[in-house]
Amino acid sequence: MAAATDHGSDLVGQGPTLDASEIALVGEAARWAPSIHNSQPWHLRRLPDGLAVLDDPDRAVAVIDPRGRDRAISCGSAVLNARVALRSLGYLTSVEVAPEPAPEPSDGGFSRDRPRVMGVVRAVGRRPAGAADLALAAAVRQRHTHRRVYRSHAVAEEDLLELGKAVLDEGARLSIADAPARRRIADLLREAVRGQAADAELRREVEGWVRRRGSGAEPVDGIPSSALGTSPFPVDSLVHAGQVTIPDVGEIDAELARSTVLAISTREDTLRDWVIAGMALERMLLTATVKGLVATFTDQALQSPEYRPAVAEALGIWDRPQVLLRVGRALVEAPPTPRRPLAELFAD
Ligand SMILES: Cc1cc2nc3c(=O)[nH]c(=O)nc-3n(C[C@H](O)[C@H](O)[C@H](O)COP(=O)(O)O)c2cc1C
Incomplete structure (x- = not known):
């Protein structure tokens, strides 16, 4: 498979050798990806000229x-962060997405049995890092998922264009939901959230990833309860202040009516498309962070497969929607979430 490179040619495997501190810096960026x-x-794997991101089916x-x-999608975000870090170190880069043969999702999922390589990032030459590269790299640690009140939902036209370009550059597409689309998506979200809230197994799973203060050792994964939603109605998480909240009629509609709602979509729905969607997502989130914008996941309508075609129809797209987000300016900052130690991530 040809790799996507910064410069058009394909030099995979012939790149400069990275030293241990450079690999650590690239791994560190991958570590802070959203998931x-x-x-x-x-898992991460060191390569002489870069880093491989493998999925961890145990997680x-x-x-x-x-x-x-x-x-x-989460692994794709880690791949993108690794690439951003490598570029900030002054390297031209190549990315191979899901280079192992990918079974179709219809085969019943993937990687149940063993970790699979989701993406490989390599240095393929030298070039000085530009200001834009350094700003994106700095945004890796500045970006947090926002589940708080927005100061403003307005996003400047030129900022939206840049977010769209960030997504397109990674091989996906960004759609902006107009008012009728947001109304329809609000209906779908409400239905999806109701369905999720009625699913005891799913609720247990969500609850199992929430980390409450004082309940043991310092957490290294999961969502701290302090990072959960506090806005009037966040359509961001099933767990709100430790309980499952089912939205009232009208709440989601009112929230989405004034929001800027964006969807990232891909042409197909294979493993490769999902990794690409993750790269596009993180490139968009980092670009938004540089612009002082924050984003909230509004993903429930895509987590239930039966609603995804209706979301696509609402947006007027033929592609497969992969991520739904609200963007805008924050009133208060969102707290950071923890990460596992870097040494634990390296599989070799
Ligand atoms: C594919 C994907 C789906 C996500 N879905 C949701 C979601 O439905 N609701 C939510 O509140 N956060 C969602 N998140 C955000 C994660 O919870 C968040 O990335 C993680 O807690 C780490 O926090 P951070 O993004 O602030 O670093 C999602 C993230 C990814 C990558």
């Missing part, structure tokens, strides 16, 4: 994500 329920479902969030779609 479903902060499950951090990845699957199997009830809400039975096919591993959100897990692959």
Whole structure:
């Protein structure tokens, strides 16, 4: 498979050798990627000229994500962060996405049995890091998922164009939901959240990833209860202040009516598309962070497969929607979430 490179040619495997501190810096960036329920479902593998991101099936969030779609998107985000770090070190880079043969999702998911390589990032030459590269790299630690009140939902046209370009550059597409689409998505979200809230197994799974203060050792994964939603109605998480909240009629509609709602979609729905969606997601989130914007996941309508075609129809797209987000400016900052130690991530 040809790799996507910064410069058009394909020099995979012939790149400069990275030293240990450079590999550590690239791994460190991958470590801070967003992931479903902060499950951090990845292993890292050192390569002479880069880093491989492998999925970790033992960290699957199997009830809400039975096919591993959100897990692959999470791994894609880690791949993107690794690439951003490598570029900030002054390297031209190449990325191979899901270089192992990928079974179709219809085969019943993937990687139940063994870790699979989701993406490989390599240095393929030298070039000085530009200001944009350094700003994206700095945003890796500045970015947090926002589950708080927004100061403003307005996003400047030129900022939206840049977010769209960030997504397109990674091989996915960004759609902006107009008012009728947001109304329809609100209906779908409400239905999806109701369905999820009625599923005891799913609720147990969500609850199992929430980390409450004082309940043992310092957490290294999961969502601290302090990071959960406090906005009037956050359509961001089933668990709100430790309880499952079912939205009132009208609440989601009112929230989405004033929100800027974005969808990342891919042409197909294979493992490769999911990894690409994750790369596009993180590139978009980092670009948004540089612009002082925050994002909230509004993903429930995509976690239930039966609603995904309706979301696509609402958006007027033929592609497969992979991530739904609200973006805007925050009133208060969101707290950071923890991560596992870097040494634990390296599989070799
Ligand atoms: C594929 C994917 C799906 C996610 N879905 C949700 C979601 O439905 N609700 C939510 O509140 N956060 C969601 N998140 C955000 C994660 O919970 C968050 O990335 C993780 O807790 C780490 O926190 P951070 O993003 O602040 O670093 C999702 C993240 C990813 C990558």
